[in-house]
Amino acid sequence: MPSSDNLQIKLSDADLKKINDALDALDAALAPVLITLTGTEIKxxxxxxxxxxxxxxxxxxxAEQQPQFAPGYVDIPGLRLDLAAWQQLQRVARRLEPLASNLASTNIKLGSEAYVTALAFYSSVQQAAKQGISGAQDARDTLKNPLRAKRGQKSRQVGCGACPRPPLPGIVGTATTIPGNDGRGQAPHPTACKPARGAR
Known part of the structure; x- marks a missing residue:
């Protein structure tokens, strides 16, 4: 099982085929007995x-022992079938619930790691652009538009521990900021890299 601190997951085509084949088999087995309810119906x-x-x-x-007390509309044999099926599908659901929960958790963590690393790279590009390092401004402009597309979401804080790169020449670790999700807001980044005073 991969560590939750830093996931490094690689799924081969064979792995994905195995997963999808299993899902197809599960879907084929369950589809004939499953129904769909609206939110109002469920409520x-x-x-x-x-x-x-x-x-x-x-x-x-x-009810089976004394059917004379059962209302005329009650289908006692049908109730027995419903109860048995409910218990069977409850066991199936309980096996699926942790899988679905863990799948969601893994996806959230993987996406977060990718996003944090991308923000750390963008922060480094910003600092390089401020120093006039060749190519940095173009890279900054390229990344700025996707961030602006995230406008309306909250700024997020990212620790420098997520920055998998050495500082640029003339840069020291100190307090600075990185862009939030909307490309405008600035979130504190306590140990991000910032140009040292007097650095050129």
Whole structure:
């Protein structure tokens, strides 16, 4: 299992095929028995749970033993089928839930690492452009537009520990800022690289 500190995941074509084949098989197996409910429908339906299971089971047992008390619209054999299927699919759902949660967590972490590294590189390019280093201004202009496209999102803080590059000549580690998600806001970057006083 990869470390959560710095993920380095490489999926081969064979890995992806294996995953997609498994998902296709799962989809094919579940699709015939699954339905789709709207948010309103889900909200309106009473919810069964492990806590209510003993009551459901006891009511079903009594309904089978004393059907004369069951309302005419109650399908007792159908209720038994529903209960069995609910328990079966509950077990399936409980296996899928941690997988879905871990997949989401992994995707968030991978995206965050990529974004933090990109911001660190952009910060370095900004400083290089201020010093007039050849090619830095063009790189800065190229990266500025994608950041501006993120306008409206909050600025984010990125620690210099995420900067996987040595300082440029004439640059020392000190307090400076890097652009936020909107390309305008500046978030504190305590140990980012900033031109040393008097550096050319």
């Amino acid at each position: 309106r339906l009473p919810k069964a749970s492990d806590a209510s299971l003993p009551f459901i089971e006891k009511a079903l047992d009594l």
